[in-house]
Structure formats: structure tokens, C-alpha cells
Amino acid sequence: MIRDSRIVRRLVAVTLAAGLLTGIIGVLLVQVLERRDHREAVTDQMIGLAERTATSIDGRIDALGSQLRLLSSTPGVADLSPEASTQLAIALRATQTLDSLTLYDGDGRAAAAASSSRLLRPPDLPGRDDLSVGTAPSGPPARIIWEGVVPSVELGTLVEDPPGTPAGTLVGIAPLVVLAHEVTAHLDGPSVNALVVGEDGSVIAHRELDRVLERRPFAIDEVVDGDRPATVLEIDGERMLVAAAPLRTVPAWVVVQRPEDGFLAAADAGTGEVTSVFLAVVIAIVAAVTIAGSRMLQPLRPLADAVERIGGGDTSVRTDLGGVGEVEVLAQGFNQMAERLERRRRELEHAEREARESEERLRLMVEGVEDYAILLLDLDGTILTWNTGARRLLGHATDEAIGRRLTASFDPTDPPADPLPLAVQQGRAEEEGWCRRADGDRFWAHIVVTALQDDVGDPYGYAVILHDLTTRRAAQHATEEALRREREAAAELRRANELKDEFLAIATHEIRTPLSAILGSGHVLWSDWEHLGDAERRELVEIVDRHAQDMGFIVDRLLDFTRLQAGRVRVNRVPIALDEEMHRHVELLGPQLDGHRLDVTAESVTVGVDRALMRHVVTNLLSNAAKFSPTGSTIALAASVVGDRLVIRVADEGVGIAPEEHQLIFELFRRSSNDAVVNARGTGVGLAIVKRYVELAEGSITVESAPGEGATFTVDVPVALDPDDD
Amino acid sequence: MSDRTILLADDEPDIRLLVRTHLTRHEPWEVLEAEDGARAIAVYAERTFDLVILDQRMPQLNGTEVARALREDHAFDGPIVLFSAYIDAEVEDIASDLGLIAVEKSNMRQLREVVREHLAGDPPTP
Numbered sequence: 001m002i003r004d005s006r007i008v009r010r011l012v013a014v015t016l017a018a019g020l021l022t023g024i025i026g027v028l029l030v031q032v033l034e035r036r037d038h039r040e041a042v043t044d045q046m047i048g049l050a051e052r053t054a055t056s057i058d059g060r061i062d063a064l065g066s067q068l069r070l071l072s073s074t075p076g077v078a079d080l081s082p083e084a085s086t087q088l089a090i091a092l093r094a095t096q097t098l099d100s101l102t103l104y105d106g107d108g109r110a111a112a113a114a115s116s117s118r119l120l121r122p123p124d125l126p127g128r129d130d131l132s133v134g135t136a137p138s139g140p141p142a143r144i145i146w147e148g149v150v151p152s153v154e155l156g157t158l159v160e161d162p163p164g165t166p167a168g169t170l171v172g173i174a175p176l177v178v179l180a181h182e183v184t185a186h187l188d189g190p191s192v193n194a195l196v197v198g199e200d201g202s203v204i205a206h207r208e209l210d211r212v213l214e215r216r217p218f219a220i221d222e223v224v225d226g227d228r229p230a231t232v233l234e235i236d237g238e239r240m241l242v243a244a245a246p247l248r249t250v251p252a253w254v255v256v257q258r259p260e261d262g263f264l265a266a267a268d269a270g271t272g273e274v275t276s277v278f279l280a281v282v283i284a285i286v287a288a289v290t291i292a293g294s295r296m297l298q299p300l301r302p303l304a305d306a307v308e309r310i311g312g313g314d315t316s317v318r319t320d321l322g323g324v325g326e327v328e329v330l331a332q333g334f335n336q337m338a339e340r341l342e343r344r345r346r347e348l349e350h351a352e353r354e355a356r357e358s359e360e361r362l363r364l365m366v367e368g369v370e371d372y373a374i375l376l377l378d379l380d381g382t383i384l385t386w387n388t389g390a391r392r393l394l395g396h397a398t399d400e401a402i403g404r405r406l407t408a409s410f411d412p413t414d415p416p417a418d419p420l421p422l423a424v425q426q427g428r429a430e431e432e433g434w435c436r437r438a439d440g441d442r443f444w445a446h447i448v449v450t451a452l453q454d455d456v457g458d459p460y461g462y463a464v465i466l467h468d469l470t471t472r473r474a475a476q477h478a479t480e481e482a483l484r485r486e487r488e489a490a491a492e493l494r495r496a497n498e499l500k501d502e503f504l505a506i507a508t509h510e511i512r513t514p515l516s517a518i519l520g521s522g523h524v525l526w527s528d529w530e531h532l533g534d535a536e537r538r539e540l541v542e543i544v545d546r547h548a549q550d551m552g553f554i555v556d557r558l559l560d561f562t563r564l565q566a567g568r569v570r571v572n573r574v575p576i577a578l579d580e581e582m583h584r585h586v587e588l589l590g591p592q593l594d595g596h597r598l599d600v601t602a603e604s605v606t607v608g609v610d611r612a613l614m615r616h617v618v619t620n621l622l623s624n625a626a627k628f629s630p631t632g633s634t635i636a637l638a639a640s641v642v643g644d645r646l647v648i649r650v651a652d653e654g655v656g657i658a659p660e661e662h663q664l665i666f667e668l669f670r671r672s673s674n675d676a677v678v679n680a681r682g683t684g685v686g687l688a689i690v691k692r693y694v695e696l697a698e699g700s701i702t703v704e705s706a707p708g709e710g711a712t713f714t715v716d717v718p719v720a721l722d723p724d725d726d
Numbered sequence: 727m728s729d730r731t732i733l734l735a736d737d738e739p740d741i742r743l744l745v746r747t748h749l750t751r752h753e754p755w756e757v758l759e760a761e762d763g764a765r766a767i768a769v770y771a772e773r774t775f776d777l778v779i780l781d782q783r784m785p786q787l788n789g790t791e792v793a794r795a796l797r798e799d800h801a802f803d804g805p806i807v808l809f810s811a812y813i814d815a816e817v818e819d820i821a822s823d824l825g826l827i828a829v830e831k832s833n834m835r836q837l838r839e840v841v842r843e844h845l846a847g848d849p850p851t852p
Contacts, residue, residue, distance in 0.1 A: 512811040513738075516831035520744040523834040531751040540747070543740045 008293040015289040019282030027275040034274075039241070043230045046192075046243035046256050050229070053194060054245040054254040060097075061142055061153060061249040064174060067095055068157040072170040077103060078161045080111045080168055085122070088114035098172045099152060103159065105168045106133035131156070131169040142250045144176075144198055149215060151176045151204045153250055176205045192258045197244075199251040220244065220253055232260060299327045303334055315342040373466035376452075379459060381405050381420050393445075393468055395438030406464060411436045416447065423449040423462060432469065444470040503558075510554050514547035521547075557685040560616065564692045571697045573608040573720050578639050578646075585618040586637070592623050595631035602639040607646060608720025616693045617715050620686035621650035629654025629710065645699075646719045651712040657705040665703070666691040690715070730755045730845045731773060735766035735792065736781035736809065741831065745779065745809075748834050749841060763787025767795055775804065776845055779837070782810035782817060790820045797824055805844040807837065 071077055076087045080103065088101040092114045100115040102125060110125035142155045152173045161167040176196070195218065196205040203216040223231050223244045230243040239260040244253045306319040318338060319331050366374045366387050373390035375383055386401040394401070394409050407418055416433020423429040428450050435445040446467045453459050521543045525532070532540070563569050579602035586593065586600060618637070625635045633653040640647055657665060666687050694701045699717030732749065734757050736742050746757045758773065760766035764786040770778070778796065780789035787795070789808050796802040808826040810817055821828040827844075829837050 509812055512832075516811050517738070517740050517744065519832040520741065520748075520834045524744055524748045527835070528748060528751045532747070536747060539743065543744065547740065 007297055008290055011293040012286055012290045016282070016286045019285050023275070023278035023282050026278050030274045042241060042258075043228070043243060046241060046258070047228060047230055047245065049192070049194075050243045050245035050254045050256045053256070054247050057196070057254065058248045061155065061174075061247075064095070064097060064153075064172065065142065065155055065157065065249075067091070068101075068155055068170055068172050071101070072157050072159045073163075077112075077170065078159055078167070080105055080159065080161070082112075084112035085114055088112055092116055097174050099175050100173045102171045102173075103168060104128050104131045104171065106166070108132040108169075111168060128169070128171075131171070133166045133168065144204060144250055144252060145173070146215070151198070151202075191262050192256060194254065194256045196247070197253045197255050204252055218255065220255065223255065224253065233257075300330075303327075303331055306334060306338070310338055310341065315345050371467070373464075375401075375406070375464045375466070377406055377420075377462040377464060379461055381407065381418075381462070384461065390466070393437070393443070393466060394435070400438075409435050411442050416445070419447055419449045420462060423451045424459065427451050435466070442470075443468045444473040503561075507554075507558055511551055514551040514554070517547040518544050518551070554685075557689060561685055561689050561692075564689060564696065569612070569693070569696060571610045571613065574611055575606050576609050576611060576614060577604070577606045578602050578641070579604045581614055582618065582637060582639050585615060586622065589619055589622055589626075593626050593635070596626055596629065597632070597634040599634055599636040601637070603641055605641055607641060608722070609646060609717070610697060613693050613697055613717065617648055617690055618650075620690045621648070621713050621715070624686055624713075625650050625652035625654065625711070628652065641719065641721070644718055644721055646715075646717050648715045649712060651710060653710040656707045656709045657703065657711050658707050659705075662703050662705070666701070730776045732757045732841065733760065733766065733770055733773075733775045733778045734758065735760040735763065735769075735779070735784060735789070737761050737784045738781070741781070741809075744834065745837065748838055752838075753842065753845075755841070755845065763789070763792040766792050767800075770796060770800065770802070775802075777805050777807070777841060778802070779807040779809050779841075781831075782808055790824065790826070793824050793826055805840075807840060809837070 071091045076083045084103050092101050103112040105111045108128040108131045110122040113120035113122045145152050145154045152175045154173050156169050156171045158166045159168040159170055195203050197218045197220045198204050201217050201220050203218050223242050233240050233242050240257045241260050242257040244255045246253055303319045306317045309317040318335050369389045373393040374387045375390050376385040383401050383404050386398045411434035414434050416431045419429040419431040431447045434442050446469045448465045450463045451459055452461045521540045525540050582600055582602040629652040636651040638649045691701050694715055697717045701715045703713050705711035732755055742759050760769045762785045780792050782789035793806050806826045808821050808828045811831045813828050813830050827840055
């Protein structure tokens with residue numbers, strides 16, 4: 001297994017690096033600690049050594065002091081007798097330590113003396129004022145004296161005679177060679193050096209030098225100036241550890257010193273072992289980690305293999321449940337996961353199969369639909385699928401249609417609105433309009449477009465359903481048309497009914513007016529007959545006659561109109577000589593045209609035309625012109641044949657008609673709204689009758705007029721040019 | 727000679743002749759004529775009238791319009807006859823609003839009786 005050995009290698013490398021680092025840091029730490037501890041221990045040793053040496057020297061000096069005190073109390077010495085010098089010489093020889101003994105009397109004068117190396121005569125010796133009795137009652141202290149370059153210790157003791165009464169002083173001097181010996185005696189090891197330093201910093205004794213032959217300074221202040229009387233000093237170019245201890249008996253210090261390198265090397269020698277131990281431990285750890293790593297990874301190998309296989313798509317793989325603890329749990333977890341994965345895979349396969357089948361069913365269904373074109377478009381409106389219905393409806397073969405645009409099937413002359421933009425906005429859009437088949441035929445299509453979106457709502461195309469509604473639309477139009485006609489008919493009927501009511505009301509009134517005159521005249525004639533003259537009677541009878549004629553005229557027109565309205569008039573063309581006919585009607589109108597100048601022009605031609613039509617047109621237009629134009633003005637009547645049509649034109653110089661009323665005047669009982677003519681004699685029936693008659697004969701009537709400029713009515717009707725055939 | 731003056735407005739000359747003849751044949755009444763509504767008001771302003779007869783259907787101003795002008799603008803509170811070819815409910819309503827006496831044109835006898843009734847009694851005897 002490549003992978004786990006790599007893991008082990010990595011583990012070993014990391015462990016090794018960590019171990020080595022720890023080891024190095026540890027060794028360095030140990031070294032530092034070791035040096036510090038060693039220095040402390042050596043320093044302690046050195047201080048101890050100095051103290052022991054000091055104690056020993058003090059002991060020797062104390063012993064000397066005791067010997068002096070003993071000597072001072074011996075007879076001869078105590079009483080300062082002349083024999084004292086002998087006593088002193090004896091004592092000097094006995095001690096072998098003292099160099100000289102001198103006895104001073106109470107005044108500080110030398111009384112006796114003895115020396116081991118020279119002859120001393122007491123009278124030659126200088127007096128010692130400091131030793132006069134009374135000034136040093138407790139005896140002189142030990143002190144260090146220099147004779148040239150030779151340091152010695154001077155010891156003094158009181159001489160009492162009798163005891164309790166100081167009589168003089170006994171002073172002994174011992175050379176410091178003794179001290180040097182003491183120093184040497186208490187040292188061990190070759191590297192350790194010792195010396196005694198006086199209070200003034202002079203070296204008094206030196207271990208390596210039997211005698212101190214010159215005054216040498218020593219920086220004792222630097223040694224004792226600290227918590228402990230020890231320090232490191234640079235002496236003769238060498239770093240020395242120096243320790244000191246004070247002497248009790250004389251004002252001086254014992255100093256011991258040794259080179260620093262010596263003991264530090266000793267300390268480092270100790271650390272080497274520690275380093276080896278560390279290295280051994282690191283190697284052991286690395287070995288342990290290598291073995292343990294490999295062994296721990298061993299049970300994971302099958303699992304790793306299984307993972308590799310499952311990664312390759314083999315979801316049926318399971319791993320052995322070997323191993324312990326976490327590895328077993330891992331294996332179980334892996335197996336469960338693999339189990340679920342396989343289950344999920346099966347479900348997916350199943351769902352996928354179902355979806356495929358469902359899609360196929362849907363596809364077959366869509367494909368099978370014949371009456372509806374069902375197509376899918378991409379976002380640009382390009383056709384992607386095309387079913388049987390689409391082939392049937394739009395006429396294009398599938399491979400021809402795919403890639404075309406839907407709008408290409410819209411009728412180019414009258415296309416429906418493109419429903420796609422609306423579908424984008426609203427999700428769905430419906431549209432109706434003309435589409436065009438492959439063969440060019442139009443059909444009325446109902447188009448439903450649904451915008452398609454994917455799972456995250458992004459549009460990816462359109463589903464379009466197209467249906468031919470041409471037949472339904474035609475039927476609907478027919479129904480609407482029928483309904484419209486029915487409505488129109490109903491409206492017509494309503495209008496006719498209203499017209500009838502109006503007709504009756506107006507007719508009644510119109511008839512009533514002449515009737516009133518007739519009735520009034522009759523009453524007056526009857527009731528006032530005796531009071532009326534002939535002329536008056538005649539006038540009244542004329543009124544009756546005139547109004548009776550008016551009434552007759554009105555009734556005739558009304559009858560004409562109702563007959564026209566009821567369709568009981570038939571056009572019956574008979575040969576008529578145009579000029580004769582015109583003049584005959586002018587004469588028949590007679591009194592109505594009195595007061596107007598008449599200008600008649602008519603072709604001498606015979607045409608086949610309906611006689612009643614001629615009468616209605618000429619009499620109505622002429623009487624109308626007479627009614628609406630002032631007395632004395634000219635009325636022009638012209639009749640001519642143009643092609644196969646008869647044109648009759650009547651022009652007056654009357655009040656005229658506003659353009660907006662040109663159509664209204666042809667309606668029943670409509671007259672110009674001009675106030676001046678509202679009550680002019682007339683029925684409002686004439687023009688309506690003319691218009692209906694003319695239309696019945698398939699002709700037309702028009703008017704040209706403006707207010708104040710007269711009016712010209714023109715009638716144009718077809719005629720038979722060869723009336724004999726009629 | 728005449729002790730009563732009547733204003734007669736009608737656009738129909740035959741009717742004016744009939745009314746004048748009928749009213750003046752027996753009574754000493756004077757009848758002044760106008761041929762439309764506007765002229766009726768002008769004539770009224772020239773004289774003092776005891777009674778006014780107005781055709782309903784006249785050019786310019788119709789009978790009721792003239793009557794309203796006489797009542798409101800000229801403070802005429804005497805009798806006004808509204809003379810109409812046909813009296814329907816509408817004409818009656820207008821007549822009663824303005825205090826007019828509506829008479830049909832065909833009924834010449836009623837007209838004479840109405841005039842006599844209103845002018846009889848208190849005329850200054852000649």
C-alpha cells in the first residue's frame with residue numbers, strides 16, 4: 001500500500017524533527033542549568049574553603065594569644081623584673097612560631113625583649129605610647145604590621161601585678177609565613193589558589209609564594225561587595241572565580257581563587273552524557289512511531305481499497321469489519337454509507353427510467369395530437385419540436401420546420417402580435433390572429449404560449465399550442481352578423497314605430513290647421529250671415545275652399561307617403577314627353593307659384609318614366625322652392641336626358657339650407673331649423689316623398705345650398721330611352 | 727267709437743280675417759292685428775289693450791313666449807287667450823302656468839263667448 005507507507009514516513013519525519021528539536025533545546029537548557037548549578041556549587045565550595053581557612057588561621061592566632069597570656073602571668077614577666085628577658089627568650093624558643101617578644105612597662109617603655117633572629121636590647125627599642133597602662137586597659141588588639149615588605153602579626157596582652165592591676169604589656173610578633181602555611185594546609189586541588197589580604201587591600205600571604213616579597217594590591221572590595229563574598233575577576237588575563245572570608249583575629253580576609261574554565265569544562269563534560277541520552281530517546285520514539293503507524297494503518301488498508309472502488313463507481317463494495325475501536329466504527333460507517341449509496345443509486349436509476357418512460361409517453365402523446373400544433377421553442381423563438389398536429393396545421397414537414405421561427409408562420413399581411421414578450425413577462429400569453437400554411441392558405445389561429453423555466457427559475461424556452469379556429473371564428477362572425485342585423489332590424493322597427501307616432505301627431509296637427517280655418521269660416525258664415533256683406537261672404541267661402549284644398553293636398557301626400565312606406569308603389573314606366581310634362585305640372589300648381597318668376601327649360605324628348613314619380617318630383621320641388629324663397633324671386637326648373645338618365649334640377653333664390661341639414665331635410669316632417677321658415681306653409685312630407693320615390697326608381701336626389709344663397713335640388717333617375725318597348 | 731281694444735296675433739291671414747270678422751260684427755270692439763310674435767309685442771307697446779289673443783304656433787316668438795313677455799316684462803294682467811289648432815295637455819299646462827285661456831281655433835263660438843265674458847260688465851258705457 002503506497003498511501004499508508006507515505007503516511008508513516010510523514011509521521012516519522014514529523015516525529016523526528018520534533019524529537020530532535022526537543023533534544024537540542026533540552027541539551028542547551030541542561031547545559032545552561034548545569035553551568036549555573038555548577039558555578040553555584042563551586043562558589044559555595046570556595047566560600048566554605050575560605051571560611052575554613054579563616055577559622056584555622058584564627059585558631060593559630062588565638063593559640064598564640066593564649067601562649068602570650070600564659071607567659072605574661074609567669075613570675076619574672078609579670079613583675080617586669082630584669083630576668084624577664086630570659087623568660088621571654090625561653091618562651092620564644094618554646095613557641096617556634098613567634099619571631100620576637102617584647103615586654104613594655106606601664107609607661108610604654110620596653111622593659112625586656114627577645115628575638116629568634118637578632119639580639120634585642122630593651123633600652124634600644126622605641127617606646128610605645130599606645131601601650132601605656134591606662135590607655136589600653138583591655139590589652140592591645142592583634143594587628144598586622146609591615147617591616148619593610150614583610151608582613152607580620154603583632155599580638156599583645158596585659159601584664160597584671162598583682163592580678164587585676166595592669167602593670168605593662170607583653171607584645172609578640174609572628175611572621176605571616178605561618179599564615180601562609182595555614183592557607184596552604186587547607187587547600188586541595190592544584191588549581192585552587194589562596195591568599196590573605198589585609199584591610200587596605202595588600203596581599204599579606206600567598207599560597208604559591210612562601211613569602212610575600214612585595215606589597216601587592218588585591219581588589220578585595222570587589223569580592224566582598226555583594227550578597228555573597230564571591231565573584232569572578234579578571235586576574236593576569238584569566239577569569240578567576242574568587243571567594244573571601246574575614247579573619248576574626250586580625251583585620252584581614254582569606255581569599256581563595258580558581259580559574260573559571262576548569263570547573264565549567266567539568267560541568268560541560270556532564271552535559272555530553274545528557275545529549276547522548278536525548279538522542280537515544282529520539283531515535284527510540286521515531287522507531288516506535290514508525291512501527292505503531294504502520295500497524296495502525298494496517299487495518300485501514302481494506303477500507304482504503306473499498307473507498308477507491310466506490311470512487312470508481314462500484315457501490316456494491318463492502319469492507320471487512322476487522323480492526324478494533326475507531327477502525328471498526330469507521331468500517332461500519334463505511335458499510336452503511338455504501339449501503340445507502342447503492343440504495344440511492346437504485347432509486348435514481350428507477351426514477352430516471354420512470355422519467356424516461358413518462359417523457360416518452362408524453363412525447364408520443366404530443367406527437368399523436370392532430371388537431372393542435374404543439375411545439376417547443378428555444379429562447380430566441382426558434383422551433384425545436386414539431387408534432388403531427390403542427391405538420392397538419394402548418395403544412396411544413398418536421399425537418400423543414402425545426403430551426404424556423406414561429407413568427408415565420410404568421411400571416412405577413414395581417415400578423416397577430418408576437419405573444420413571446422408577453423409570455424416572458426406574465427409566464428403565459430394568448431393571442432389570436434391569421435397564420436399561414438406552407439401552401440399559402442390563411443387560417444385563424446388561437447395561440448397559447450407558456451414560458452418554460454428550469455429548476456432555479458431561469459427561462460429556457462417556450463411551449464406553444466396552436467389551434468385552428470377559422471371555422472369557429474366564421475360561425476361566430478355569422479352569429480354576430482345575424483345578431484347585428486337583428487338588432488338593426490329591431491332598431492329600424494323601433495324607429496319606424498316612433499316615426500309612425502310622430503307622423504300621426506304631426507299629421508293630425510297639419511290637418512287640423514286647415515280644418516280650423518274651414519270650421520271657423522263655416523261658423524262665421526252661419527252665425528253672422530245677416531251681418532256679412534256679399535264681399536265678406538265670398539271671402540269666407542274662399543277661405544273654406546282654399547283650406548279644403550290644402551287639406552286635400554296634405555292628405556294626398558300623407559297617403560302617398562304611407563303607400564311608399566308600405567312598399568305599395570310600383571315603378572311603372574310609360575312614354576312621357578318631357579317638355580309637355582314639365583309645363584303641365586307648373587300649370588297645375590298654379591296659385592302656389594304666384595308671385596315667383598318661373599324659368600322652365602326642358603328637352604323635347606319622350607322617355608319611359610313613371611308618371612307619378614314625375615308628378616311628385618316636379619310639384620314637390622317647385623312648391624318647396626316657392627315656400628322657401630321670397631316673392632318676386634326666380635325659380636328655375638330644368639329637365640334633360642344625360643345618357644340613359646333623366647336629370648331634373650330645381651333652383652331657387654331663397655333662404656338656403658345649412659350644410660349640416662342637407663340630409664335632415666329629406667326626413668319626414670323635418671324642415672330647416674331657420675326661424676324664418678319654421679312656420680312657412682308646408683307639410684314636411686314633400687322632400688321625404690320625393691326621396692323615397694326617387695330611390696324606388698333607383699335614382700338619387702342631392703341638394704347644393706348654403707344659408708342665404710338659395711338651394712338647388714337635383715334628381716337623377718334612370719329612364720327607358722326607347723319608351724315604345726315598354 | 728270702440729270701447730274695448732283687442733290685440734290679435736296670428737301668422738295665418740285667413741284666421742285673422744275670420745276672428746276679426748266674427749268679433750267685430752256684433753260688439754263695438756276694436757281688433758289690432760300682428761302677424762308674428764315679435765310684432766305682437768311691438769304693437770302691444772303702442773297701445774293699451776283690454777284683451778290679447780295669441781296664436782300658439784307663430785314664427786319668431788310663439789304664443790306662450792309672447793304671453794310670458796307681456797305678463798313679466800309689460801306687467802299685463804288682463805285676459806290672454808291662447809288660440810291653438812289643437813289643445814293637448816302640454817298646451818293646457820303652459821296656459822295654466824301663465825293664467826291663459828286656451829281656446830281651440832276650430833271653436834270660433836267659444837272664442838267669442840270667452841272674449842265677451844271678459845270684456846262685458848264693466849266697460850265705460852258709450
